[in-house]
Amino acid sequence: MSEIHRGAPRRITVVGEEILTRRCREATEFGTPELTRLIEDMFATNHVAEGAAIAANQVGVDLQLFVWDMRDEWGTRHTGHILNPVLDDLPADQRTLLEEPEGCLSVPGPYRVVARPDRAVVRGQDQHGNPIVVEGRGYFARCLQHETDHLHGRLYLDRLTQRERKSALREMAASHDEVFARRAARSSSAASSS
Structure with a gap:
């Protein structure tokens, strides 16, 4: 994907940062160079972090936007x-x-079981303001729901029991340094190859 190579990775916000806990503002300006750059940077950040998708508030931007680049369980x-x-x-x-x-x-490191519908339909706009509809099944549907949650100020941790949430946060604290070292190495590698 060409956006990966044009964009620059940004710092990923982590649980506990205020921007992740509130609803993001609606996008009202489309087709701007700033929006294009943000989308490119988000693709690059997602790639470096080995993610499936990333929301704007995860790179510190208060905007209802997310990007995805992932394969589902059927290889698509x-x-x-x-x-x-x-x-x-x-x-x-x-x-x-x-x-x-x-x-x-x-929430770098831990994975927890979360119940979500196996199908999702999301309506919104592209970077030029054109209406779009995105449909997903399986893992892609989960991804669409997870990222939409982010833009409403919710993390997957908010869908867990208090005990599971505490367990995930302990696991995150234990693996934090390793995860961020791996991201830094991938970011350096991406910067030197561009």
């Missing part, structure tokens, strides 16, 4: 971005609740 690659995403409330007969492990770039 999904790549794109969406501004002002709204998840459709799908009827129960059109979805199945799946309990699957979930991680987060802003």
